[in-house]
Amino acid sequence: MNPTESRWLHTALFIIVLLTAGGLRFTALDSAPPGLTHDEADHGLDAAGVLAGVRPIYFTVGYGREPLYDYSTAAAMLVVGENFYAGRITAGLYGMSLLVLTYLLVRHWSGDKWLALAAVGAMAISFWTVSTSRQALRSITLPVTYTLAALLMLAGWRLSADTDPPTYERAGWGWFVLAGLALGAMAYTYLAARIMWGVFPALFIALAVTRRGSVGKLWPGLALMLGVGAVTAAPLAVYLLNNPAAEARVGQLSGPLDAFLAGDPAPLLVNIRAGFGMVTFSGDDLWLYNIPGRPLLPPVLSLFFAFGLLAALVRIFTPYAKANTLPEEHLRRGGLALFAVGTTAAGLIPALITGVGASNVRVIGMQPGLYILIGMGVSALARWAGQHSGFAAQRAVSTIFALILSVTAITEAQAYFGTWANARDVRVAYHTTLVETLAYLDAHPQIGPDVALSTITPGQFHDPAVAAMVLRRDDLTLRWFDGRSALVLPAAPQADLIYPEIAEPPALLDPPHVQAERLFVLRPDDFNRRVRLATITPEPPAEAALARFGEALSLLRADYMLEGDTLTVLTTWRVDAELNAELVLFTHAMAGEGPPVAQEDSLGYPTSSWVVGDTFVQMHRLTLPSDAGPITLMVGAYTRPDLTRLPVAAGGQPAGDAFPIGTLP
Known part of the structure; x- marks a missing residue:
């Protein structure tokens, strides 16, 4: 050549x-x-x-x-x-x-x-x-x-x-x-x-x-x-x-x-x-x-x-x-x-x-x-x-x-x-269920504008980040929450709540006032293949606030139930203002002046997704010791990473940094 x-x-x-x-x-x-x-x-x-x-x-x-x-x-x-x-x-x-x-x-x-x-x-x-x-x-x-x-x-x-x-x-x-x-x-x-x-x-x-x-x-x-x-x-x-x-x-x-x-x-x-x-x-x-x-x-x-x-x-x-x-x-x-x-x-x-x-x-x-x-x-x-x-x-x-x-x-x-x-x-690692859910939202403009998506990773730099890069619609107000431990009720006449299979709620947190439901299914061999969409008509909360936590949050209601040694606490909150900090809610079981005998600290509706006026329910589960004696249940909130508690006000007066919601004999 x-x-x-x-x-x-x-x-x-x-x-x-x-x-x-x-x-x-x-x-x-x-x-x-x-x-x-x-x-x-x-x-x-x-x-x-x-x-x-x-x-x-x-x-x-x-x-x-x-x-x-x-x-x-x-x-x-x-x-x-x-x-x-x-x-x-x-x-x-x-x-x-x-x-x-x-x-x-x-x-x-x-x-x-x-x-x-x-x-x-x-x-x-x-x-x-x-x-x-x-x-x-x-x-x-x-x-x-x-x-x-x-x-x-x-x-x-x-x-x-x-x-x-x-x-x-x-x-x-x-x-x-x-x-x-x-x-x-x-x-x-x-x-x-x-x-x-x-x-x-x-x-x-x-x-x-x-x-x-x-x-x-x-x-x-x-x-x-x-x-x-x-x-x-x-x-x-x-x-x-x-x-x-x-x-x-x-x-x-x-x-x-x-x-x-x-x-x-x-x-x-x-x-x-x-x-x-x-x-x-x-x-x-x-x-x-x-x-x-x-x-x-x-x-x-x-x-x-x-x-x-x-x-x-x-x-x-x-x-x-x-x-x-x-x-x-x-x-x-x-x-x-x-x-x-x-x-x-x-x-x-x-x-x-x-x-x-x-x-x-x-x-x-x-x-x-x-x-x-x-x-x-x-x-x-x-x-x-x-x-x-x-x-x-x-x-x-x-x-x-x-x-x-x-x-x-x-x-x-x-x-x-x-x-x-x-x-x-690979489809699990690359959050294909979420991506296809977002594509579903793009393809169905009748859904929205108020949408809450349940996910096991609702934090700002997790699933919301994926949505920011994938979702084409700009007319939606999205909330992100973990439906396994929280329920979000948007401040809107109608809202759509979306639950993938791995983030379905327990019965206590199932959405109320459901007007319609639909289900779409991904590939038969997908790990997270079913996605449920519930259209609800949220009712404004009738309760007056029991207490305010800082300027951002009001406690509207507290319920709890004891089954064996497991205490389930449901607290209902209203978002009063945006909060530019990571917040954690806590429920502490107090028996006297010492440390809590049981507690859970978590927030299933991250502050990065908050919309002012929304109501949400947080569920905490505590395992109580059998010999704890009388217990007072206290709830509160603190910011990360400094662990600073929000001040509590009840009846217009300062009430410390935690609020009692009930007692157990």
């Missing part, structure tokens, strides 16, 4: 790879994943907040999150609107950027366009990379900024063949400055960036050891790159140092390390054993991000990865005198091999620490390295075939790999869009 034909074939194949990747990343964004997780919805809320002028350096919702993805999603919202599509499209664009950057990096570093094409061909169709490019999560920004930093750093290197062996020289300080900016930007992507940055100095050290003198003139450039990166990352670092509580996720994930430091290595060793096998043997065991147990690579790509890893290690440790390539090529390919191995190793560390659960996201930093090694495996095998059997054999290897990728693309797509996206546990 002449150079012109080779160039045209390569260009055509590269376009096919990009088109295939684009199709896998942007097709059916509303059905795969089949709904929306709370984390994805919270990203959307924060992005919408950016457009509204809320622009923090670190987002504290969801145990703490770096900001780059949310700011990127905000930009997408300017085009597609404030909905979940913006987050999915942003992830897809980052995924496509990773393909292009990886291609440019490999081609520039190795000088081998076919090696670059093989690497991104595998990356384009893999279940793992497709899934991480479709989830509206910040993790996808890490490998993109990491690969960009590597590409910019490499642009600052110029290979000099005038020395023996060859060496690198600086091509300009500006490239190292830009690389440092990209390196610093990594800090604003994802937690694993705190590991991945170390690959760059490690690469220089490894090159200095295995290719003596090759990077001697580049050390000042590395120092500049690291310095600029540190300055760029400093604002976030300072914030986190001053606000350590913002990083709740770090404490949640550090358990095995803490146990190891305390003298118990067992949890860490278990995670290490599982982590090393996740690439080719057994991977992430959560449906949330994977088909449980499915390794990162399918078997056939695992073989190319293993061969590429072996070829990379041989290349790294083969001296110039024994290499079967020119010294310049040996240096270039050895550097790429070091980068790929280092990237893969560093990216795997989070799984070695925390285990394979949810690791498909945590090890995302290794994506460029892993697929470069696959490309190196294909390249090494093709070279070996060419050296032993001629050009036709070399071409045959490339053709076979292309056919393998074509078949693998089909099987990987079936695994993702067919098996994973339709699995029952």
